[in-house]
Structure formats: structure tokens, C-alpha cells
Amino acid sequence: MQAPxxxxxxxxxxxxxxxxxxxxxxxxxxxxxxxCHVTGANGAGKTTLIRALAGLTTPFAGEVRREGALALLxxxxxxxxxxxxxxxxxxxSGIDRVGDGQxxxxxxxxxxxxxxxxxxLSTGQRKRAALARVLGQAAPLWLLDEPLSGLDTASQxxxxxxxxxxxxxxxxxxxxxxxxxxVPGMTSVAIEDFAPAPEEEEA
Amino acid sequence: xxxALLRRDLAQFFPFTGSGAALPVVFFxxxxxxFPFAVGPDANVLAxxxxxxxxxxxxxxxxxxxxxxxxxxxxxGFFDQLRLRGITEEAMMAVRLFAHWLSFGPxxxxxxxxxxxxxxxxxxxxxxxxLGLLAGTPGLAAIxxxxxxLTASLRAxxxxxxxxxxxxxxxxxxxxxxxxARQDPVSLGFVGAISLGLVALAPFAAGAxxxxxxxxx
Numbered sequence: 001m002q003a004p005x006x007x008x009x010x011x012x013x014x015x016x017x018x019x020x021x022x023x024x025x026x027x028x029x030x031x032x033x034x035x036c037h038v039t040g041a042n043g044a045g046k047t048t049l050i051r052a053l054a055g056l057t058t059p060f061a062g063e064v065r066r067e068g069a070l071a072l073l074x075x076x077x078x079x080x081x082x083x084x085x086x087x088x089x090x091x092x093s094g095i096d097r098v099g100d101g102q103x104x105x106x107x108x109x110x111x112x113x114x115x116x117x118x119x120x121l122s123t124g125q126r127k128r129a130a131l132a133r134v135l136g137q138a139a140p141l142w143l144l145d146e147p148l149s150g151l152d153t154a155s156q157x158x159x160x161x162x163x164x165x166x167x168x169x170x171x172x173x174x175x176x177x178x179x180x181x182x183v184p185g186m187t188s189v190a191i192e193d194f195a196p197a198p199e200e201e202e203a
Numbered sequence: 204x205x206x207a208l209l210r211r212d213l214a215q216f217f218p219f220t221g222s223g224a225a226l227p228v229v230f231f232x233x234x235x236x237x238f239p240f241a242v243g244p245d246a247n248v249l250a251x252x253x254x255x256x257x258x259x260x261x262x263x264x265x266x267x268x269x270x271x272x273x274x275x276x277x278x279x280g281f282f283d284q285l286r287l288r289g290i291t292e293e294a295m296m297a298v299r300l301f302a303h304w305l306s307f308g309p310x311x312x313x314x315x316x317x318x319x320x321x322x323x324x325x326x327x328x329x330x331x332x333x334l335g336l337l338a339g340t341p342g343l344a345a346i347x348x349x350x351x352x353l354t355a356s357l358r359a360x361x362x363x364x365x366x367x368x369x370x371x372x373x374x375x376x377x378x379x380x381x382x383x384a385r386q387d388p389v390s391l392g393f394v395g396a397i398s399l400g401l402v403a404l405a406p407f408a409a410g411a412x413x414x415x416x417x418x419x420x
Binding site: 051057078091137 | 211215278279280283286287418
């Protein structure tokens with residue numbers, strides 16, 4: 001199932017939101033083991049970039065090339081709000097058929113919440129639940145959109161540790177976040193560097 | 204994978220177990236109960252008009268769950284997560300269409316028995332009504348799914364749903380209720396054909412609508 005060598009390549013990427021051009025000529029190449037931190041102010045286009053990289057939207061120009069399965073974490077959990085957390089996660093592990101659900105729940109300190117309906121979870125608990133879904137997918141490519149928002153200090157450290165382990169085992173992680181992550185060797189892309197100049201925007 | 208998806212969709216929409224509750228069926232029976240009170244107990248009038256009322260009640264019952272049918276899972280990121288796992292939007296929508304029909308079609312057919320008794324629809328008329336609903340409800344489900352997907356990303360989606368429904372549902376209604384008025388089972392063939400066409404079209408139309416909704420979100 002796992003591709004021989006995962007990679008994530010953005011080639012001369014440009015994305016719009018509505019009529020506004022957010023960034024252009026954005027290129028990078030992530031190979032196995034690479035972690036990349038995408039920074040930018042609110043509205044700079046981090047989420048737009050991630051959705052384009054995931055193949056959910058078509059970029060305005062340029063191309064995305066991916067090798068390997070992809071897991072996405074964004075502000076939407078993808079978990080049924082009415083189901084107990086354990087069952088909601090079990091649905092996705094039933095689809096993915098990989099990973100040890102119980103170990104992942106223990107790791108993210110969710111075991112005690114298994115019987116609680118997803119809609120009663122707090123922001124941070126919900127974020128951890130979404131992380132559990134990502135881990136359960138065992139995909140070599142991770143796209144994490146604001147994985148640290150709403151998490152307490154201990155959980156933030158846990159996210160850094162998970163990313164370190166993921167990259168050490170040959171995975172690729174691209175993280176859009178306002179907070180710093182403790183991942184050695186992580187490259188950084190500031191999305192504002194690729195924002196169009198005012199005169200370009202007219203064109 | 205598809206089986207897990209169908210189980211999940213059914214759990215979402217099935218009456219009594221899912222969050223959708225039994226609203227469509229309750230609505231359907233309520234119309235059948237209220238109608239005789241509104242037009243009076245004349246058995247002839249009831250038998251002549253009852254079939255049309257049952258069809259309209261079935262049509263409106265089919266659009267009751269529309270708001271939850273697609274929009275909620277878009278907001279949840281559910282379809283996005285499935286897409287990343289290589290499931291096409293068309294497959295997701297085909298599964299949802301089946302689940303949607305199972306959640307209101309068979310319960311509605313069962314509810315037709317008491318409804319027909321209340322409206323004095325008997326004998327051959329009842330057979331034509333039941334067969335017509337059996338042939339027509341998949342088409343109604345397909346129309347509902349397409350409308351739900353098309354309006355999912357709009358703020359005034361519910362209002363637009365009603366408008367979109369009218370032209371789409373007319374053919375099924377004309378042949379379905381018409382078969383009853385003329386006591387003509389041949390029209391049911393047309394209902395079935397229209398249903399089949401809509402069922403074949405719906406996953407593609409709804410899938411394209413979901414992809415388009417992503418681009419503007």
C-alpha cells in the first residue's frame with residue numbers, strides 16, 4: 001500500500017480566493033523525512049495552499065505532484081458529532097484498515113473520552129481526536145492546518161513529538177501554524193514572500 | 204469500504220435510529236389523516252382526489268430531510284476526508300442516494316397502507332398507487348439528492364430547494380398521479396423509466412456539485 005518513496009512537490013503554484021490572488025510562483029519540494037512549516041498572517045492563504053496541495057481544489061496556476069497517501073488535519077474533524085468518540089474514530093479506522101486504534105487513543109489521551117459524543121468535546125479534545133484520525137490513517141504525507149490551536153502545552157509538545165517520529169520514519173509533514181514547533185531540521189516557507197506585488201494584482 | 208460508508212449513511216438517516224428521525228413518514232401520515240377532515244367525509248370525493256394527495260405528500264416528505272442530506276457532511280469535512288482516501292464524489296453520492304431512498308422509500312410504502320385506508324383508496328387503485336410509489340420514490344430520492352448537493356453551499360438553500368423541486372418533480376407526478384386518475388398501469392412504466400434516468404444521473408450531478416462547492420468555499 002505504501003508508496004516506495006513519498007514526495008510532495010509544488011511547482012510554480014498560484015492560488016486565488018474569490019477574485020483575489022493570494023500567492024504565486026510558490027515552489028518547493030519535500031522528500032521523505034522532510035518537515036515544512038508554512039507561516040503567514042490570517043488570510044494569507046495557508047489553508048488555501050493546504051487544500052490545493054491535498055488536491056481538493058484546483059490551483060489557479062502551477063501544479064502539485066504527490067507520491068503516497070495523504071492525511072489532512074484541518075479545523076473540521078470529519079467525525080460525526082452525534083456519535084461517541086470511539087465509534088466515530090472506529091468508522092475511519094474501518095475505512096483505513098491500518099493502525100492500532102486503541103494505542104493511538106491512549107497516546108493522545110483520548111481513551112477516557114471514548115464514550116463521550118463528539119459534540120460534547122472541547123476544542124482541544126476535538127483537535128486531539130482529529131489527530132487520532134490522522135495517525136490512524138498511517139499515510140506518509142501529512143498536511144496539518146493549525147494543529148496546535150486550542151491545545152494545551154503538554155499536547156502541543158505531543159504534536160511536535162508526533163511530527164518528529166513521523167518524519168524520522170520517512171514521512172513528510174507540512175504544517176501551517178502560527179506557533180513554533182519543536183522539530184529539528186524543519187524548513188520554513190513564509191507565504192507572504194510569494195504574495196503578488198500591488199501592481200501585479202491589478203493585472 | 205463502500206459497505207462501511209453505507210452503514211454509516213444509513214445510521215445517519217434511518218428513521219428512529221438516526222438523527223433524521225421519522226419526520227418524513229409522520230408528515231406523510233399526518234397529511235393523509237388531515238385531508239379527509241378538510242374536504243369532508245364524502246367517499247367519492249376522497250377516492251377521486253386521495254391518490255393525488257398521497258403523491259404530493261410523498262413528494263414533500265421526500266424533501267424534508269434534504270437540509271441534512273449533504274450540507275452537514277460538507278461542513279464536517281466528511282467528503283474531503285473520503286476524497287483523500289481515493290473515493291470519488293460519484294461513489295459517495297451513489298451510496299448516499301441508496302441510503303436516502305432506504306430511509307424514506309420503504310417506510311413511506313408501509314405508511315401508504317394506513318394512508319390509503321383513510322382516503323378510501325381500495326382495490327385496483329391501491330395497487331396502482333403502491334406500484335407507482337415503488338417506481339417513483341427512487342426518482343424522488345434522486346431529485347432530492349441533486350437539489351441537496353446543488354444548494355448545500357448556499358445560504359438560502361432551503362428556499363431555493365422548493366423552487367428547484369417543482370420542475371424536476373413534475374414528470375414523476377404527472378405520470379404517477381395520472382396513472383391513478385386514469386386507472387392506467389401503463390403510465391407506471393413511464394414513472395419507472397423517469398426514475399431510472401434520474402437515479403443514473405443523480406450521483407454524477409451531485410458529485411460535480413460537491414466538487415464545485417469546494418472551489419468556492
